[in-house]
Amino acid sequence: MLYTTALMIHTGATLAALLSFMAGELLFAMARKGQWRPARMALRAGRSAHLLLNLGVLAGIVLVFLGGWPLWTPWLLAAFAVIAVAVAVRHGFVAPWELRVESALGREASGAQIGAFAxxxxxxxxxVGVIALFGVVAALMTMKPSLPLLFGS
Structure with missing residues (x-):
């Protein structure tokens, strides 16, 4: 029962995060025309997506222990590595950009400025790289490949 609950939280939160990321991208596409409202909504969608993703990752860690998988399982190690890369990309590139956009929106940026940011x-x-990396994580966790080429047999 606990495993099933953790699995539902993990799956639901991760899927909701990916959908929120994609909704944010659609909103940013609308913001390219200089509209501030879709830009604000996209930033909110991104924040929501990150909170949901954090919840999904925490539930995933619970699943590792409840499922009895050793931490050195190849697909799990690969997933951890991809998550680390995604977090690095997010903190190194996406978060600073989001702060600039949020600051510009707070100063009542012009439509041209909003369009330029978007x-x-x-x-x-x-x-898109962060979204794709979490897609890779989802594939690793769904298929649980043995990955002998990366980690030996």
Whole structure:
């Protein structure tokens, strides 16, 4: 029962986070036309997604222990490594950009400024990169491959 509950929390929170990330990207696409409301909504969606993702990761850690998987299981090690890369990309590229956008929105930025922020290719690449990395994590955790080429047989 506890395992099933943790699995539902893990799966639900992670899926909701990915959907929130994607909704944020759609909102940023609308903000490229200089609209401040979709930009604010996109930032909120991103914050919600990160909170949900944190909940999903915590529930995943609980699942590791409840499921009895050794921490040195290849797919688990690979997932931890990908999560670390995603967190690094988020903190190194996405978070600073979000702070600049939030600051500009707080100063009543012009439509052109909002459009410029929303169109920033490096920020888009970093945000999509984080989404893709968590997609890889989801694939690793769903398929649980043996990964002999990376970690030996």
């Amino acid at each position: 169109s920033e290719k490096s920020a888009l690449a970093a945000r």
